[in-house]
Amino acid sequence: xxxxxxxxxxxxxxxxxxxxxxxxxxxxxxxxTLLDTATLLKEATDGCRRKLAVLNGTTIVTLFFEASTRTxxxxxxxxxxxxxxxxxxxxxxSSLSKGExxxxxxxxxxxxxIDAVVVRHQTPGTPHLLAQHLSVGVINAGDGPHExxxxxxxxxxxxxxxxxxxxxxxxxxxxxxxxxxxxxxxLWGLMKLGAKVILCGPPTLVSDRWRxxxxxxxHDLDAIVPRCDVLNLLRIQFxxxxxxxxxxxxxxxxxxxxxxDRLKRAKRDLLILAPGPINRGVEVTAEVADCPQSLILGxxxxxxxxxxxxxWLTCGPRAAARTGGESSSSATRIY
Amino acid sequence: MATLLIRGGRVxxxxxxxxxxxxxxxxxxxxxxxxxxxxxxxxxxxxxxxATGLVVTPGLVDMHVHLREPGREEDETIETGTQAALAxxxxxxxxxxxxxxxxxxxxxxxxxxxxxxxxxxxxxFVVACVSRGREGKELAEIGQLVEAGAVAFSxxxxxxxxxxxxxxxxxxxxxxxxxxxxxxxxxxxxxxxxMHEGLVxxxxxxxxxxxxxxxxxxxxxxxxxxxTGGRLxxxxxxxxxxxxxxxxAKRRGIRVTAEACPHHFTLTDESLRGFDSNFKMSPPxxxxxxxxxxxxxxxxxxxxxxxxxxxxxxxxKKMLELDRAPFGILGLExxxxxxxxxxxxSGRIGWPRLVEAMSTLPAKILGINRGTLRPGSxxxxxxxxxxxxxxxxxxxxxxxxxxxxxxxxxLQGRAVATIVGGRVxxxxx
Numbered sequence: 001x002x003x004x005x006x007x008x009x010x011x012x013x014x015x016x017x018x019x020x021x022x023x024x025x026x027x028x029x030x031x032x033t034l035l036d037t038a039t040l041l042k043e044a045t046d047g048c049r050r051k052l053a054v055l056n057g058t059t060i061v062t063l064f065f066e067a068s069t070r071t072x073x074x075x076x077x078x079x080x081x082x083x084x085x086x087x088x089x090x091x092x093x094s095s096l097s098k099g100e101x102x103x104x105x106x107x108x109x110x111x112x113x114i115d116a117v118v119v120r121h122q123t124p125g126t127p128h129l130l131a132q133h134l135s136v137g138v139i140n141a142g143d144g145p146h147e148x149x150x151x152x153x154x155x156x157x158x159x160x161x162x163x164x165x166x167x168x169x170x171x172x173x174x175x176x177x178x179x180x181x182x183x184x185x186x187l188w189g190l191m192k193l194g195a196k197v198i199l200c201g202p203p204t205l206v207s208d209r210w211r212x213x214x215x216x217x218x219h220d221l222d223a224i225v226p227r228c229d230v231l232n233l234l235r236i237q238f239x240x241x242x243x244x245x246x247x248x249x250x251x252x253x254x255x256x257x258x259x260x261d262r263l264k265r266a267k268r269d270l271l272i273l274a275p276g277p278i279n280r281g282v283e284v285t286a287e288v289a290d291c292p293q294s295l296i297l298g299x300x301x302x303x304x305x306x307x308x309x310x311x312w313l314t315c316g317p318r319a320a321a322r323t324g325g326e327s328s329s330s331a332t333r334i335y
Numbered sequence: 336m337a338t339l340l341i342r343g344g345r346v347x348x349x350x351x352x353x354x355x356x357x358x359x360x361x362x363x364x365x366x367x368x369x370x371x372x373x374x375x376x377x378x379x380x381x382x383x384x385x386a387t388g389l390v391v392t393p394g395l396v397d398m399h400v401h402l403r404e405p406g407r408e409e410d411e412t413i414e415t416g417t418q419a420a421l422a423x424x425x426x427x428x429x430x431x432x433x434x435x436x437x438x439x440x441x442x443x444x445x446x447x448x449x450x451x452x453x454x455x456x457x458x459x460f461v462v463a464c465v466s467r468g469r470e471g472k473e474l475a476e477i478g479q480l481v482e483a484g485a486v487a488f489s490x491x492x493x494x495x496x497x498x499x500x501x502x503x504x505x506x507x508x509x510x511x512x513x514x515x516x517x518x519x520x521x522x523x524x525x526x527x528x529x530m531h532e533g534l535v536x537x538x539x540x541x542x543x544x545x546x547x548x549x550x551x552x553x554x555x556x557x558x559x560x561x562x563t564g565g566r567l568x569x570x571x572x573x574x575x576x577x578x579x580x581x582x583x584a585k586r587r588g589i590r591v592t593a594e595a596c597p598h599h600f601t602l603t604d605e606s607l608r609g610f611d612s613n614f615k616m617s618p619p620x621x622x623x624x625x626x627x628x629x630x631x632x633x634x635x636x637x638x639x640x641x642x643x644x645x646x647x648x649x650x651x652k653k654m655l656e657l658d659r660a661p662f663g664i665l666g667l668e669x670x671x672x673x674x675x676x677x678x679x680x681s682g683r684i685g686w687p688r689l690v691e692a693m694s695t696l697p698a699k700i701l702g703i704n705r706g707t708l709r710p711g712s713x714x715x716x717x718x719x720x721x722x723x724x725x726x727x728x729x730x731x732x733x734x735x736x737x738x739x740x741x742x743x744x745x746l747q748g749r750a751v752a753t754i755v756g757g758r759v760x761x762x763x764x
Contacts, residue, residue, distance in 0.1 A: 024538070101651070101654065101655060102655075102656065103654060103655075121656065122658075123656035123657055123658045123659070124539050124540045124541050124610065124657065125539065125541075125610025125656075125657050126610075126656050126657075128609070128610045129610055129656070129657075143540075144540055144541075144658075145540030145541075146539055146540035146541070147540070179540075181540060184538070184540060207537055209533065209534050209537055210537065212534050213534075213538075242526055242527055
């Protein structure tokens, strides 16, 4: 699609959300809208390299209570590509370290006239809590082990770019499901789009209870590798564990690392994703991480497209209202 | 000689097997009689309360209340907590000693008694610490605490973790015939948890507190009560497995009693989907199957009584991220409404069983001379309108805190008058 052909696109009227808190509560149509919008924006920006002006005058705050390099940079870049101003609020240097509650902090930011806050926090539900207390848009950039909706969307976007329709494909999510927000967002998104999901890892990290949602649970990677069209290798989150859920890294890698031997038994066109930062030698060996089937780097580029889509859909109507509220206003257009 | 006549109510007093429409006559703070045969004729009482359509019960007893004073007066005080008790229909509360400092000395017990006397509201019975400083290392001076008036012993807020200390406590308390009120939780299993471990915690990515954390320690303490002959009272039982263990222990003749909280027979872990810290308490809200097991336990008497675990926390403390917000919710002002709505009006138990669970048995377990309308007993009486439909509004609570998950709920049944020692201490409206 050429840039000219989408010159008059506005935020689809059926998109009703000011926030993006999780994928669990989105419909499959809403997820498709997000993905289609990401495609549109990726093309309109010449592969996320050109700037648009659709969020001119919009101020977006990145409020990260947990360390992040890639996600925060990706959100900031995505916001700037759309013409928004970005303010980074570093939680460690703020009054939070003086004991102010995070809701008070966020309310102060709101009072400064911002439009949306992109929040990462170690506690599940914190973005939901902010959305209840603030009148600005809230975008979840990862809430503890709960969800990381834009990561889930970009994984799915990447799969979709390669495979087209997701219905009927089999995706294995392998590793630390217990502590992985990426796994949860992938799970919901994939299920809603009709993919078959297999969760794989030791029982200490992959509860059999997941079966109650209708997904397959396996503790045997060798058994599932030949059946998968996609493998998503999730990082072991040592920092979130009370006691180590397996005897040693060596034993974990022996049972669950994606190695060249395992790759030989996979489908020839298997796609491998790893949301990273990966522990090479734990979830995946270096030779597999760097093999042609690996999409680990491609995912990072698509992150920009997905985050532009999220920001535009959630903040676009507000930006349009500010510039007069006419749907023909240039501020709402992708051009 | 001041007399009070409560006329025409449905008098329910399981201690005497009474459940009939009748009058209750009170003179000088004591019950003269239920029924007027041989008593003062109608019409000559100094004060008369028309109780037609109301249920008249021995004053309700809540054996599990955190009054927070001393040390955390920003959450609740003895004054505000006992006012909340009166508004909830309770004439007696037992206060749990996890205050700052904890209640582990005669002086601390005396402080509570004095504060309660000054408040002049409902009766406050003191539960004292099992261990010195609530540190779980050595026994508190239990004999002297009994002399000061402590009615039971508990390190609640935390379990008595050292199994040998718990064994000694059972043995030692047997000498005074005092129960140990036990918070049953294996901390290693629930560490980092904020809610019940199950499908909901899995989906929300929240740390789980497995049912086994409660059941393992209930099992241990039943074995210790068995071997020592001591009295175990399992607090806030929340799991079906816990109910089964207690049922079996009772069948074997072990001296075990148990309580359940209204929220544990009303709400499930599904409530956490909104990430609201007012649904965070320990033990946590469990599954629908557990809720049903708790109700069955109350129906068949495995669970002796209903207690609230009233746990006030100032608003700003609860308005935090779910893992930083403290455990606990208010209970005193919603207990009757929830119990009547969930248990009585739904047909699961009758009024006599409810009154037994909220008055007769908690009084008996604590060994206090309450929970009865026998002639000569202290005239603690609660009048309940069983059909009054009302909407919970935390802003009208007498408690100092507002951390109730039931705000906005419509309930049936509410205390309309609370009488302590023959004096009307609370009237609705």
